[in-house]
Amino acid sequence: MDEPLIIEDTKHYYYYYNTRFRPNSKYRLGLFTVYDQYVLYLDGLFANLFRPFLYKEENYIPRPLDRVESQVWSVENQIHEVFPLFVESLIPLIKKRDLNTIIRKGLLKGNIKDLRALCGLPPFPLSSEYNLDPLVLLAKFVLTFGPNTLTRPDDGMAMIKTLVQSMLFMRNPKTNLNYGSFFEYYSLLDQCSLSGGYSYSTALDDASRKNLVKALTSLQVGPWYSVNELFESSIIHGFFLQFSNQDILYSALTIRGQRIQLPYAEYTAYDDKGFHPTGALLRPLFERPLFSAYLYLFASLGLFDIGETKPELLLTKNDKLHPLTPYEALTHVRLTSFGAWCLNMVEERPQQKKQVFETITDTELLLVTIKGKSLERRLFLDQIGIPLGQERYRITEASFIRGCTSSSEILHRIKKFKLIIDAEPSARWLQFFQSVERRSSLFAHGEQVLLYSFPDDPEIRRMFSTDPAFKKLVIRAENNNVVVRKANQKAFQKLLMEHGYLNTL
Structure with missing residues (x-):
């Protein structure tokens, strides 16, 4: 090109730095918005209109892979044992900690340690380093879509299918959240700081979960697939994830950090306030991580096997490098036969291995x-x-x-x-x-006592050993120490004063 796509106006003063840039009129880029000096952004509305003329959908089908070079995590063969144990172990926990608190904020480290010892679900191989844990995903999911009164299921696989069906195939699924089905907002956006004061609906758009089902059911049972390729091909087929109220992205969600380095541009936050997942950052900070979060959740339920590789460190936060989101390690996915059954792709239920x-x-x-x-x-x-x-x-x-x-x-x-x-x-x-x-x-019963120490004084020892009133109040006297029931504290103080001793304890 003879001229740049974005032109900078250096003749005038602009209060906001990015407002000095505009698209080059020579290339007729009027539909594009200037995001910064190096990035043009096309609104999703126009992108969806032009997409059918740019790509042939039939040429963008996810390709099965023979093998993957990643760390594999799978619970397909254990989930029928793990899940009932998990639910059983979760029941006493919700008696100690509020259900809505767990859904919104997750589990404490001590909770995770106890649950793992009781149900045997292993951590993710790499993303566990970034505080992503299958036990937390399961707890939020079960407490959101499960029954009001949890009991250990006789058939864990059947319960998983019921919960998955409720989430993906029911228009208005019954949930345990106070204000409707806000599961994605509270439970699958760990990369974001949520606004506690946001008072409008945070429900996902109805079509988003339908798009997700369409993407997942396009896979075959058995072979591995690239998550990037699956996501990109789904975009070509019109896939999108969005909230019913798009204002959430700017008003309620923030990714904390100072700088983001993407392949095509670098983004810097002003005043260290972080980034909103809007415009050119919508896909890397919201759509792609949420898509991966779904896959992590369904992997925790045994519907998918996943493969992880070391993620790139593209986010600078507190002067340290981090992955963009906790979900960046996910690179490959494989649909299990159990997953195909839960997603209504097959009618026959897979047989679990008989325990011997x-x-x-x-x-x-x-x-x-x-x-x-x-x-x-x-x-x-x-x-x-x-x-x-x-x-x-x-x-x-x-x-x-x-x-x-x-x-x-x-x-x-x-x-x-x-x-x-x-x-x-x-x-x-x-x-x-x-x-x-x-x-x-x-040792189930006890009472509070007070331990008094006194100097090595023969007169004080004689007082405690000879006065009958002290003998009634003192439980034990030994080595210049006396033990008194707390209930008798005032009587003990009064008695000391009668002997000329002041007690200020």
Whole structure:
């Protein structure tokens, strides 16, 4: 080109730097908006109108890949065991922490550690470094689309399909959010700082989830696909993700940072206020990350296998380099047979592998041996026992109550032991359970006391040992220390004053 696409007006003063740039009239770019010195932006409305004349949709179909060079993460073969355990473990958590708080803010690190020990769902290989965890995605999803009263499902795979169907195929799905289905806004935009004062609807446009279903059901079961290629080909076919209220992008969403380096341009935030996912940044900061977030969520449910590679560090925040979003590591995806069933692509439900296992409890020694594969039983034995090799566990009073905070939790473990380990334990085991149950209540009651220290003075020791009134108030006197019930504090102070001693504690 003889002249640049964007021309800078250097003859006049402009309060905002970018307003000095305009499209070069020679190239008839009137439909484009100048985003900055190097970037022209075409509004999505015009892009959708021109797209059919620029690309032939049939030439843009995602291509299956024979193999991928990425770190693979898959739970397809474990989800039928993992999911019921996850729901069961989530139930006591929501009694301690508000449901809406979990949906909006996720889980605490301690919650994640406890849930992982109880259900066995592993972290993502790379994105876990950027605080993306499948347990958090599952918790937000189940608490949003699940029933008001959670119970452990007898059939975890059937429950997953019901929840997925509710999210993707129901026009107005019943949710546990106070103001409707704002799941994407609160749960799948971890790259954004959300405006707590935004008072308008944050629901996703109805067509967006339909577009997502169309993109996902275009895949075959089994082969791998490039996520970038899948997303780009979907764009050619008219795919879009947007809120019903587009004002959200500018008024409620902010990506914190100082600078973004993309292949075609560099963006700098003014006054360190960050970036809004609008204009030329709509796709890299909103559409593409949300698309990947969906895939991470469905991978956590066993619908997809995913592959991750080390993400590029394109965002500068607090003078340190970071990925643009927590979802940037995702590069490849593979639809599972379970996913095809959940997405209504096939009618026949995939058969889960039959568990073959055996648990053997020693009748005299507190030992348990497990042979075969049973995730629930191994996790339970890890919880209550001490491993002795690959198959054997030793159980002690200390190991059995490890992690418990109440007598009811111990009783629950005894009940579970009889349910999944040994339905008819020997007399030695029954004696052990009685001992554990008795010990759980021995130190259940107490009262507050005050410990007073005094100097090594014979007169003070004589006072405590000879005055009958002190003997009624003092629980123990030893080594220049006396212990008094807190309820008797005022009587003790009064008695000290009668003997000429002031107490200001």
